[in-house]
Amino acid sequence: MKEIQAFAEQFQKEMGWVISEESFEKSRASLLNNYMLMTTEVGEVAEELRKGFNLTATYIQEGMEEEKAFELSKSQIKENIGKELADCLAYMLKFYNFFGIDAEESFYKKMEEVKNRKNKDIVKK
Numbered sequence: 001m002k003e004i005q006a007f008a009e010q011f012q013k014e015m016g017w018v019i020s021e022e023s024f025e026k027s028r029a030s031l032l033n034n035y036m037l038m039t040t041e042v043g044e045v046a047e048e049l050r051k052g053f054n055l056t057a058t059y060i061q062e063g064m065e066e067e068k069a070f071e072l073s074k075s076q077i078k079e080n081i082g083k084e085l086a087d088c089l090a091y092m093l094k095f096y097n098f099f100g101i102d103a104e105e106s107f108y109k110k111m112e113e114v115k116n117r118k119n120k121d122i123v124k125k
């Protein structure tokens with residue numbers, strides 16, 4: 001993760017896509033713009049899921065067994081969903097870098113916090 005975070009920082013610098021640190025006003029505008037772009041990428045993940053569910057429904061209508069139809073649809077959206085998740089990760093890493101946060105450290109720390117959380121949701125299995 002440290003490697004991917006450093007790569008993202010270098011890549012975003014080269015592309016001129018770093019969140020501005022020039023002034024409060026420029027940072028504010030740049031943070032809001034990047035936040036907006038990040039949420040559109042999250043929406044693109046939803047689009048791929050939608051595509052996958054529609055494909056599944058089509059295959060079922062054509063007579064395919066449900067689990068098989070879903071497996072086939074998953075394999076057909078796999079590449080694109082990977083791309084959209086990569087887009088999301090790129091924006092997340094940009095935010096981590098702007099705030100000078102170690103993404104890996106932050107992730108493990110948060111997961112530990114979640115594991116020890118008292119108000120856990122009850123999930124039906």
Ligand SMILES: [Mg+2]
Nearest residue numbers: 041044084087
């Ligand atoms: Mg995208």
